[in-house]
Amino acid sequence: MQTENYLIRKPSLEKLFNDLIGGGKTIYAPKAKGDLALFSDVKTYSDITEDYIVTANSAKLVVFPRTEKLFSYHKSKEKTEITDAAGSTFPDVVLWGTRPCDAAAFIPLTDTFNGDYKDIIFNNRRERVFLISFSCSRSDEYCFCTSVNSGPGNTSGSDILFTKLSGGDYLAEVITPKGQLLVSENSDLFETKSEEDKEQQLAVVATRFNQVEIQAKLQNLFENPVWDDKSRACLGCGSCAYVCPVCSCFDIQDEAHGNKGTRLRCWDSCGFGLFTLHTSGHNPRETQGARWRQRILHKFLYVPNKSKIAGCVGCGRCSRSCPADINILDTLTSL
Amino acid sequence: MSKIGVFICHCGENISATVDVARVAEAAGQLEGVAFSTDYKYMCSDPGQTMIKQAIKENGLNGVVVGSCSPRMHEPTFRKACQEAGLNPFMCEMANLREHCSWVHDKSEATTQKAIDLVRTLVEKVKLNKPLFSIQVPVTKTALVIGGGIAGIQASLDIASAGHQVILVEKDPSIGGHMSQLSETFPTLDCSQCILTPRMVEVAQHPNIKLMTYAELEKLEGSIGNFKATIRKKAKSIDEDLCNGCGTCTTKCPTKKIPSEFNTGLGMRTAIYVPFPQAVPNKPVIDKENCSYYQKGKCKVCEKVCPTGAIRFDQEDELVELEVGAVVIATGFDIMQPSGFPEYGYGKYKDVITGLQFERLASASGPTLGEIRRPSDGKIPEKIVFVACAGSRDPAKGVPYCSKICCMYTAKHAMLYQHKVHHGKSYIFYMDIRAAGKNYEEFVRRAIVEDEVNYIRGRVSKVYEENGKLIVKGVDTLLSAKPVEIEADMVVLASAAVANPGAEALAQKMHVSYDSYNFFSEAHPKLKPVETNTAGIFLAGACQAPKDIPETVSQASGAASKVIILFSKDELSRDPLIAVVNRSPAPVFSTCVGCFMCASACPYQAIGEELITNRQGKVIKKVAKVNPGLCQGCGTCVAFCRSKSIDIQGYSNEQMCAEVIALLNHE
């Protein structure tokens, strides 16, 4: 679809928000918590913060929650009854305040859940998500979206992208038919406006590496001291994966209470020692170095090999949240 | 796949009167993994047990839950039945439907539902039970008896006469204990020494008894059947093999003014001494604290006069390690020094003495050769006041318990006094007269009626000296209900019987429990009065609580028979409900990280270290290891272990969790 541009006045944003809430939508938007901004279920417009580069957590939680019920069961001596969660109704969610990198992340994420197996629950959720993104006017030393085919004003993945203009009003780029529908339903809030000075409003994010070159290099770097060197300080936690908007590994867990229970899909991380532990006791990825290598190879070699795009959107969350200050750029630029 | 059999007992009507047993059996049958479920009138009866055995065989059951009485009652019965049917006995669990359900609730739906819940809980547990095998422990058939008073003597003689080896350890230079200090004994007034000394000699001569006097327990490790005791033999400074007990040294020793312990300070002894003439062994020791040579570096008179050259000034304490299979504690008691009661003036006035001191005054072998003479001036007291409960039954300053023997010995003292000083007057201040025992009450009556002892029911508030008399202020709560004052020549305090000063330390060395007064605790106040909570350690005599001689002797024989029962088999079988440290596949080997917090928490020092090595013998990991011989299965370590690397068989983490989940989740 051809992108259509509109102008939305600053006060209309709140009206749009309230209309969406009034229309029964669940809205996830950045909310301040201490020094952090977190995507949270927001009911009041004033709870939304604008003071963030990216949120600490990622937007993937609306399609790939950290705990997803797959089914519940009830055993008796004769039979076992199963209630499939795929049949339940999922909420209509509006993601408000995603950054272009957040929106871009939905593309590889959706790919993952639509490989050999089409994940019904994921797709049900994904269909009900509407992304209202906001371009970046600020960036920091962790950002590298421009190195992974994205950018501070990139539109891919979003339904609508707002860019704050110098006067305080917003440029609204409507990217998808879903976005168009929203505009038509709220036509009083959107004024026709041609694209102007968007680029000037955007943050400057320097290109840090060439993704294609990296992909090529990684072909031959499986055995290399860089992995141990760069991961030495790794504490083996899962924060990088859990804040990553693309990471999609999960673990299947049953929670049993007597003869009732549920099967759950829970986030998992390749940073954990348990991740690849075999029943035999053997662990093919025995050290953090091997785990770090997997993380980098997965995002910059395996995913691009398969899907043509990187499994990374350059949001920099993993580096920001790492308690040991392991910076993914450090590794990528030193290969 | 679990194939559990559930057997619900009616217990006559004990259970079925309030619990719908048929419904319990039916509900149990609906549980996943239950292959057989039934109810029966008496499960523990022969037909009941046969029913279980048959069901095991016919249905190939691999687990059994019996819903009946308390497992403390019949767990061994049903486990044995299962074993006889070829099922590992530890695959049988009991749901307590009687004591914990039918007997404590009225008949109702809720009661039946509770019974179902209890059965379901145990079914879920038994699914996770694993076959366990009893631990066989060889028995060292030597007993260690600690304390050479009448209790220790009796226990030693009994065990030795049954043909087992006995090591009798006594901390003093002679055996005999308190009984050897007594004059006559109630209620027969037979001479204490006359009945005791033959037993003492018998101990010395018994081929199966090894006597270690002047020795104390240093350390006790191990467990029932296999203890390792370390005994400290204090240096006697003589060569016992050479000494012939002639006594020349004790007569020639120049240091003669040492208060004699045996005579409770009323007589003197020398630095090299035999505590009393009938001592066993009748060989002296040197009291280093008071010996001129040890203190000042010169003297050695004993060495000069000894005809056999047996004096050894350079002798040092010796530590001896012994393997024993059972221990009898017979360390006796002590009397409370009444100095905590300044109102009685003990220590301030020479003629205020304790009951034990009176025993020595009344004893024919005592410092006054049996004449009642007061310590201050040797005069025969005309008026004597006995204070009963001088420390006993006094929660404020003394001990709250009754010392049990004082009523009787005080009556005896007054009686002995009246027999020896016919014109004398004796008074006894008392709270109650406790004379329960064969011929005891009659004895007290005799003191009152025949010997005209004045019993005054009331307490003494003060004793003070005025004009050479001891003024005893007290109250007579019965007749006059008024304060009374007696001008006495002597006051005898029936001071409380208390635990030995070293009792607490000894209990801790042996890991036996003790009460708040430091008396050792029996395993059960009624049914296990001579056992301690530590298997293989038994109690005899007043170390458990104040006791008189006949009671002490009976308990000593009881303890001896427990030891003999233990020694009647070559091997002991122990429940395998013990802790184990887990093993996991390489390269982890065990999830234990070797913090050893479990080891510091273990009450039995049962947790040691194990080094895990690779094929080249290099140590990869140091982990905890439970010694199955020492572990008693309390499971304290299990609850401690942060990584859940240690678990206890029979009460495993999985089992307990399954029980919790099953108990709280029903349809």
Add this chain to the structure above:
Amino acid sequence: MTEFEPKIIAFVCNWCTYAGADLTGTSRIKYAQNVKIIRFPCTGRIDFMLLLKSFGEGADGIIVSGCHPNDCHYTSGNFHARRRWIMFRGLLDMLGIDVRRIQYSWVSAAEGFKWADIVNSTVNTIRELGPYTEYEKVAGYLEKEANQ
């Protein structure tokens, strides 16, 4: 509406409280059905995680009981347990988990009456406090909420 019947689980040691509860039975002293006992070798064995599990599985109240100090069959398991409960109780209190829902007691093998009294008073306390809905909301999250 029927009266609220609290679900109470009791963790007791084999040597004192279990035997004490046996004595309650032998003495035919009545108490409420709400309390059900799980037998442990010693209070020292009782893992705080099991208490946690109990609330997670829907218990409204918990009784933890063992030998009086100095009476432990294993000499010191109860002393260790006591320290553990002091710390655990403090933590639960800090977290706003209602510590009134856990009754700790020492009940000896001779205290059949005391056991009945502990049971009945605990049942009364929990009845007054009502069902532990706050915790249930947390524990029953998956049952009640649609997927997040």
Add this chain to the structure above:
Amino acid sequence: MSELIKKAAALLESKSVQVVIGYGKGTGNRTRTIFATQVTECENLIFDSRCVQNLAVYLTKLEIKKLGKPAIVAPVPVLRSILQLAVENQITESDLVILGITSESELIDFESFAAIETFLTTHKIEIEEKYTKTIDAIKAMPVAERFAYWVKELESCFKCYACRGACPLCYCTRCTVDDNQPQWISVASHPLGNLEWHIMRAMHLAGRCTDCEACYNACPMGIPIHLLTKSMLQDVADNFGSYGPSLDKQNTLSSFKPDDKESFIR
């Protein structure tokens, strides 16, 4: 800190140690841990007020142990952790060189763990007033409100276990949260799973925690979990006297006194 650099270099030079664990420059204004194995790398060592990560955590990590005998830059919080690790038999004196740093940023040598203990007697753990006030305020809430407060605080926890990873005392080979026989704790990060995890973590640190705040600093969601361990430190002090590691004192929970006082056991 040229003295530190010199000393570290000398240790590597003389082959007394194979690696120096210390602080270096990180992203932006952050610091990060560096593992100097070459003399030249020692130049990157820094020490200033930003260096708050608890380096003791690396002493028990498999990957770091493989590097050989370490020297560790150890400001006071790290020293406390080292002492506690020693109490728990995780490290030995001979396998470690300690480059101690006083609170005045001066280098200090320690010949033995006992010397650390002596030094720490003058650097007792003190819970700052801002924390005691917060804890008091939380404890003053009605119980239901307090519970709601924590459920809310823990809501954002997604169980990345950074708190566990950063804690020098969480050195278990297998954490109980990863044990599924039985399943002690819900793996899921739903409210119950989160609550159980944080209760277990705090309990496992009861009487062991040295108040370094590494857990809180590591939490990507900024959850104040350190309030739990701090509150427990207070409980230890209130109930059993002083807190803080000590070589001859038993851990709080693996020891007892027969006359320990409580007010709640009937």
Add this chain to the structure above:
Amino acid sequence: MKIGFYPGCSLTGSSREYNESLLAIAKEAGIELVEINDWNCCGATAAHNLNKELSLSLPARNLAIAESEEMDELVVPCAACFNRLVMTQHELSEKKDLKKVISEKLQMPFKNEIRILNVLQFLEKHIVPRLDQLVKSPLEIDVACYYGCLLVRPQNVMKSERFEDPMSMDTIMQKLGANPIDWPFKTECCGAGFSISKTEIVGELSGKIVRNATGRGAKAIVVACPMCHSNLDMRRPAIDSYLNMKMDIPVIYITQAIALAMGLTPRQAGIQRHFVPVNLTVNR
């Protein structure tokens, strides 16, 4: 350190000399005793047998006031007041629930942490260390130190090793140059409970005390309790009538003895307030 002072009713009435001499020696020793504001009855009446909460609230209020005035210690010279205050502190520290109840009643913050001192504890801690410099004219006479009941009991609160044979007053008197006699009536009952209602019993009980002290050569009886003092001094007619002879042994407060030994005037020590004339100039 701020030392509070709780006089109680006796010290403002029947035993003003106790008050005067205590303040005089404190001043001499350079110690400021700050009387607590708005103090109330200690409850050493029938209250403690009739109304538990009242009997705890009365002393607790005094303690709370002292706390609010930031006092570290509180001196309570009257043995009866001391007993009530110390018993309250003990009971409320043992029973936390009760403390809560009482605190709510008081409607003021109450930590229950102040250190309460009776006169002997106060003297031992603050005056005795300075006595070497302060004793100007030693009292070289034989004295009988009479403790009575309340200073040393109950044992579980006072934790005294020798509550049947206390020695603290004897030690202080020795420091003043006096010779405390060894006598058995140190803690005998003076009959305080019957001080008003049955003076003949007081006569008998106190009479025995006076007789024994005199008989053992004491030239004065030293006390530290207003009740003891009034019974031994004011009830002398009843004593004399029981003993059938006139006893002239004077009864003085230990604080008065110290004051005299410090060289203060008899008037500063309040000696003129006694019924039995005091003349301590007689040397041994």
